[in-house]
Amino acid sequence: MPSPISPNTDAPAVEVRGLVKKYGAVEALKGIDLTVGRGEMFALLGPNGAGKTTLFSILATLRSPTEGSARVLGRDVVGARDAVRRQMGIVFQEPAIERRLTGRDNLLLMGLFYGLPTAAAHRRASELLGSLGLADSADRPAETLSGGQRRKLELARALVIDPQILFLDEATLGLDVDARRSFWSHVRTLKERGRTVFFTTHYMEEAEVADRIALIDSGRIVALGTPRELKSGLGGGVIRLNTDDDPAAARWLTGRGFSPEAKEGGLMILHADPASVVPELLRNLPVTVQRVEVHAPSLEDVFVELTGRGLAGGAPPTGTERRGAEGGAP
Template sequence: MTGVRKRFGATEALRGLDLTVPAGTVCGLLGPNGAGKTTAVRVLATLVAPDRGTARVAGHDVVRAAEDVRRAIGLAGQHAAVDEGVTGRDNLRLFGRLHHLGARRARERADELLTRFGLTEAADRLVRTYSGGMRRRLDLIASLVTSPPVLFLDEPTTGLDPRSRQAIWDTVKELADAGTTVLLTTQYLEEADRLADDIVVIDHGAAIATGPPDRLKAAIGSQVSVTLADPGQLAATAVVLSSMTGGDARVDVAERTVTVLTTPGVSVLLPSLVRELDGAGVVAEDVAVRAPSLDDVFLALTQESADAGRAA
């Protein structure tokens, strides 16, 4: 996807978005609500045409060769698309027939998928009796009926309990290990951290950061926090942390805590920090140095984007 723009009325959902996903990898597409994630998926899945720019999926142009793209992809959207009035097995057989598999092959493929993804025991129950996690898993495997080389997952675990979410994660890992290319949009940063080979953060319809999760986390430094017994020492603690890290200290008076993100590349050793605090006469209840999470990356990047937008 290169320079893709898409406008809906007065809203420009995509503003020159660039996105590249190598074959056989998982790409996590992250961004705030309204950033353009779902629109990007809809363009790639040929559900809407871009206004400008080009996009290719499995070597096919999404506008000039839309039918070829559709044959190469599977799509699981934000809401389960399965029919709750029939059984899980019949849902998969129906999807097989809609994809022009013969009746026999549709039956065989349904049985293969039900076995592979642990839904055999529930296969002949009406889908309306399934849990939310089971419905999402059925929706996901329905997108695999044709064994597509490319899979789009648009927030596949939204609203699921931790056990159901883990089952979906295991499925995505299995698919990626087997060579499927996966584009995953998600609001769960832990999900992207665990599954994605590369991350693309978008905001206001454009990419603002790309790279492997570990590289993005290393770019914002570590988080250092100190909790105090005496709130009167907050100012002195902020001075110590800022001088050691090069970052701006954030003071939470109610929690009696001072927190700072280190300058990228700066390492803070816990023993050295404790000695500096002792030297300043600070009595700490708790001192912690934590490696940054993808949540920290997301918040830092989107805050920078928001600040730049206000400045413009």
């Protein structure tokens, strides 16, 4: 079935079929089917423990599937492991740089590891350090760089071989807004050069730049589409309410056929035509309304509606382990 040798330039960037991954009793992926086109900027969103890192680590050839298949640029990740590795770059959720080495040496090491001639590796390292704004700190041990600089160095490391496809697994986690903006402006230049970018994030504004988004929850894809399609799929709009007694307001609303959800210290109600009901709500709610807001659904609303949790974390699903204390918007 796999064709490990022949390059396939027409093949999609990523092609996943019936992918299942079990860690003992934990079924992290429960049958994923997914195609990412060449040159796409594709986001995989999902709550903690959804299976994002597991999918990335299979695509990056670091773990093998329990069932099903995965191809990157037409090559099977199991049968053509080395060829797949030579065409992809990955920024892991966990740090991968050597902290004691300088930034430049980290990049040189990566280049030499992938077989670049020494002079070419030096050239490539300087080029990347310059374009990512790291030239001034390139010759210090990586552990002395700021968090944002270290994340950029991780990106540079992934780009040493000028990969056709770049995987970013929560690559900007914990960075401030400026650092994230400058990280993404570099990533966008890759897209402009026809590269494929497949990424995960818990930051909504990063997800908005994707051409398409797959929403994954408990090992299954629960929605797939452009950001616009996903948002319009909810229909209507969102009413957010703050009152002096939200539980009482929620009971009253539920009694009248609304489906309020407690969220971010207030109530959220999805409605086909908010404008037609808000005046009535304000008149009749038996509690004092402190604030009411109506807006078109955001990606965050889509996420909450489909997974019951917020994009930036929230309560873990029952029966799913939660590791570490990650997530959380700045």
